[in-house]
Amino acid sequence: MNIRPFAFTLVSIVVLGGLGYSGWLYFAQLEHQTCRACSRPIHDHSRTVASINGKPGYYCCPTCALTEHKQAGKPVQITQATDYLGGAALVPSESYIVRNSDVNPCTRHEAALTPDKHPMHPHFDRCSPSMLAFREMKTAQAFVAEHGGQVLRFTELAAQFQR
Numbered sequence: 001m002n003i004r005p006f007a008f009t010l011v012s013i014v015v016l017g018g019l020g021y022s023g024w025l026y027f028a029q030l031e032h033q034t035c036r037a038c039s040r041p042i043h044d045h046s047r048t049v050a051s052i053n054g055k056p057g058y059y060c061c062p063t064c065a066l067t068e069h070k071q072a073g074k075p076v077q078i079t080q081a082t083d084y085l086g087g088a089a090l091v092p093s094e095s096y097i098v099r100n101s102d103v104n105p106c107t108r109h110e111a112a113l114t115p116d117k118h119p120m121h122p123h124f125d126r127c128s129p130s131m132l133a134f135r136e137m138k139t140a141q142a143f144v145a146e147h148g149g150q151v152l153r154f155t156e157l158a159a160q161f162q163r
């Protein structure tokens with residue numbers, strides 16, 4: 001009996017299976033590192049998790065997640081935010097948002113150039129205005145004193161986007 005074809009098939013299955021698995025891992029990781037809305041890399045201190053129609057996804061900032069409502073026309077629920085100062089996960093309903101400060105981790109490294117190599121000044125950016133989450137109102141207010149913007153309760157802000 002010749003078992004070589006069988007052994008070859010078995011090896012192929014194992015190899016292809018392994019490749020498939022590492023490929024899946026690669027994309028699964030990528031999904032956690034790039035924003036579902038704008039495809040920018042996700043900054044650890046502004047990572048936002050939101051679900052649309054019950055499907056969770058990762059976003060680079062609350063702005064991107066909230067504007068998804070406008071883009072997709074479907075209700076968006078932010079399920080997790082990240083404390084900009086500590087990098088810890090936050091329950092959105094218990095956190096504060098600083099809107100429109102001069103700090104925007106999403107656009108900081110942006111090197112968008114026009115075809116003739118001049119920096120672009122887009123009128124619309126998915127990640128603008130900047131929104132950063134904070135655990136404490138006090139730290140949010142201290143941040144505003146230094147970087148401008150306004151402090152809002154997360155729930156207050158989210159309500160504006162549900163219309």
Ligand SMILES: [Zn+2]
Nearest residue numbers: 035038060064
């Ligand atoms: Zn984004």
